[in-house]
Amino acid sequence: xxxxxxxxxxxxxxxLSHSVGEGGVRPSPALAREREGPVxxxxxxxxxxxxxxxxxxxxxxxxxxxxxxxxxxEPGARHALIGPNGAxxxxxxxxxxGALSPSRGRVLLAGEDVTGLPEARRVKRGLARTFQIxxxxxxxxxxxxxxxxxxxxxxxxxxxxxxxxxxxxxVEEAYAALERxxxxxxxxxxxxxxxxxxxxxxxxxxxxxxEPKVLLLDEPAAGVPSAESGIIVETIESLPREIxxxxxxxxxxxxxxxxRRITVLVxxxxxxxxxxxxxxxxxxxxxxxLGERETA
Amino acid sequence: xxxxxEAPPAAIEALARRHxxxxxxxxxxxxxxxxxxxxxxxxALGTQVLISILFALSLDLILGYGGIVTLGQxxxxxxxxxxxxILAVHGWTEPLSGLVAAGAVAAVLGxxxxxxxxxxxxxxxxxxxxxxxxxxxxxxxKASQWTGGADGLQGISISxxxxxxxxxxxxxxxxxxxxxxLFLAWLLVRAIVHSPFGRSLTGIRENVARMRAIGSPVLIxxxxxxxxxxxxxxxxxxxxxxxxxxxxxxxLSFARSGAVVIMLILGGAxxxxxxxxxxxxxxxxxxxxxxxxxxxxxxGIGLLLxxxxxxxxxxxxxxxxxxxxxxxxxx
Numbered sequence: 001x002x003x004x005x006x007x008x009x010x011x012x013x014x015x016l017s018h019s020v021g022e023g024g025v026r027p028s029p030a031l032a033r034e035r036e037g038p039v040x041x042x043x044x045x046x047x048x049x050x051x052x053x054x055x056x057x058x059x060x061x062x063x064x065x066x067x068x069x070x071x072x073x074e075p076g077a078r079h080a081l082i083g084p085n086g087a088x089x090x091x092x093x094x095x096x097x098g099a100l101s102p103s104r105g106r107v108l109l110a111g112e113d114v115t116g117l118p119e120a121r122r123v124k125r126g127l128a129r130t131f132q133i134x135x136x137x138x139x140x141x142x143x144x145x146x147x148x149x150x151x152x153x154x155x156x157x158x159x160x161x162x163x164x165x166x167x168x169x170x171v172e173e174a175y176a177a178l179e180r181x182x183x184x185x186x187x188x189x190x191x192x193x194x195x196x197x198x199x200x201x202x203x204x205x206x207x208x209x210x211e212p213k214v215l216l217l218d219e220p221a222a223g224v225p226s227a228e229s230g231i232i233v234e235t236i237e238s239l240p241r242e243i244x245x246x247x248x249x250x251x252x253x254x255x256x257x258x259x260r261r262i263t264v265l266v267x268x269x270x271x272x273x274x275x276x277x278x279x280x281x282x283x284x285x286x287x288x289x290l291g292e293r294e295t296a
Numbered sequence: 297x298x299x300x301x302e303a304p305p306a307a308i309e310a311l312a313r314r315h316x317x318x319x320x321x322x323x324x325x326x327x328x329x330x331x332x333x334x335x336x337x338x339x340a341l342g343t344q345v346l347i348s349i350l351f352a353l354s355l356d357l358i359l360g361y362g363g364i365v366t367l368g369q370x371x372x373x374x375x376x377x378x379x380x381x382i383l384a385v386h387g388w389t390e391p392l393s394g395l396v397a398a399g400a401v402a403a404v405l406g407x408x409x410x411x412x413x414x415x416x417x418x419x420x421x422x423x424x425x426x427x428x429x430x431x432x433x434x435x436x437x438k439a440s441q442w443t444g445g446a447d448g449l450q451g452i453s454i455s456x457x458x459x460x461x462x463x464x465x466x467x468x469x470x471x472x473x474x475x476x477x478l479f480l481a482w483l484l485v486r487a488i489v490h491s492p493f494g495r496s497l498t499g500i501r502e503n504v505a506r507m508r509a510i511g512s513p514v515l516i517x518x519x520x521x522x523x524x525x526x527x528x529x530x531x532x533x534x535x536x537x538x539x540x541x542x543x544x545x546x547x548l549s550f551a552r553s554g555a556v557v558i559m560l561i562l563g564g565a566x567x568x569x570x571x572x573x574x575x576x577x578x579x580x581x582x583x584x585x586x587x588x589x590x591x592x593x594x595x596g597i598g599l600l601l602x603x604x605x606x607x608x609x610x611x612x613x614x615x616x617x618x619x620x621x622x623x624x625x626x627x
Contacts, residue, residue, distance in 0.1 A: 123509065157493070157495075163491060164494070166312065172308065
């Protein structure tokens with residue numbers, strides 16, 4: 001898994017080093033509880049996590065790109081997954097969605113094991129994602145991009161003989177979704193005609209069309225000029241509270257604005273998890289990021 | 297749920313209107329009928345053109361819309377042709393049920409092979425379709441007690457359609473029979489490409505990773521389309537058998553698989569009418585070139601192909617669209 005060059009050059013690290021001075025190095029009780037392991041928590045009767053991985057491993061030959069990842073995404077969470085280039089963030093997303101199958105370990109959605117389910121079946125259980133690099137139907141209109149997702153969710157996408165445009169409510173729902181994201185004026189335009197930043201919003205609109213319970217945002221602001229990234233941040237901030245959001249991001253400004261928990265991934269393993277303050281204050285995290293700057 | 301208090305926005309209208317019939321869509325059918333009256337001496341060629349259009353139309357569903365690259369579509373054409381032929385030789389001479397049987401056998405073959413082949417894509421898929429078609433051709437060659445092998449299947453006689461319309465020497469019945477079958481197939485394919493299923497097929501062509509990410513059962517969709525296309529190809533093959541009253545191994549040949557791809561791309565793939573433009577163009581060019589240059593006619597086809605792949609990647613229809621846009625801008 002190669003990752004493209006991080007967007008916002010410099011801004012990420014400077015934000016991180018700014019915040020380092022502010023927080024203390026106190027491990028919070030939440031963090032301690034997290035470390036006891038997900039199984040223990042579930043037995044406490046808190047209910048299942050929206051998304052959970054247990055001992056997730058993936059290797060390509062001798063290269064371990066994910067090792068023993070225990071991860072828990074609570075219902076309604078705003079959680080960020082960060083880490084230097086090549087840390088295995090996108091691999092983790094692909095393992096969770098089923099685009100890759102793990103060498104070992106399990107993936108659970110709302111407490112149910114979905115490790116053996118193909119990608120499409122996990123989507124039906126409320127798992128939606130966006131892609132790091134726009135992955136849209138470039139030759140179709142913005143409206144139809146969203147309508148295809150809504151049609152799949154409603155289970156009408158396999159119908160053979162009814163014209164797609166007729167009285168299904170799918171197209172109307174797609175349009176309303178575009179209106180909510182403020183991109184309805186582009187509804188009739190082909191995706192490939194849109195500026196990249198707009199296309200990022202379509203990515204989110206398509207994912208929201210699936211009415212997910214868990215939304216994985218893989219670098220939603222990647223490749224977007226900083227003048228336009230504000231709209232994306234606002235869009236993410238205004239996502240419905242009941243959706244659990246995991247955001248994979250390089251842009252620390254965005255991460256610290258949105259996330260209330262952060263997991264740091266380094267070389268395929270979880271380095272630390274905690275609140276933004278704890279992460280910003282952690283010397284190991286600083287080392288990882290500063291070390292990266294020196295080698296870059 | 298929506299804020300569509302007044303007139304629906306243009307984007308919604310565009311989607312809602314897409315499946316409606318436009319007057320220009322009557323054009324191919326008017327031309328076909330006109331040819332029937334204007335060129336009574338060319339109805340044999342005309343019938344072959346109509347059959348090839350049906351074959352190319354079936355390919356458009358999977359290649360143009362589904363993005364399935366194949367060099368083995370003749371497998372289904374040939375299996376349909378032999379099914380109709382073998383039935384007729386053994387006494388089942390009623391033509392319409394012969395078409396249905398041929399389509400059904402080809403569809404079963406399409407679904408069975410599709411379930412295996414369509415797990416792959418790109419060059420792998422291309423090679424596998426080629427392999428399947430070649431295996432079937434060799435199988436037909438070996439099973440000569442059924443197929444006549446290299447000598448072809450002879451002794452086919454077909455009953456009159458509805459017991460009324462005899463297949464005549466002047467090919468009038470053949471032409472109209474093939475035209476009617478093509479029309480019904482076109483209605484079917486047209487309905488399919490405008491349906492939610494057809495749009496999801498287009499989605500798979502545009503971006504299969506995104507289709508999986510929105511929860512689409514990609515393999516099932518592809519196999520369904522592959523089976524439908526196989527059935528229509530089989531019907532086209534059966535039409536050839538019934539109108540020629542002869543089947544040779546050529547119906548299963550690689551040349552036929554390749555030519556249909558060329559004809560479709562020449563007209564323009566993925567737009568329903570590429571077959572109606574590309575097939576007549578190719579076959580008329582072939583006919584004329586063979587008359588003028590009996591030995592070197594394929595060179596002419598080659599030059600035509602080079603011109604299309606260099607100058608009109610979207611086929612003749614794309615050129616037409618571009619010209620229409622330019623004309624409208626000037627007006």
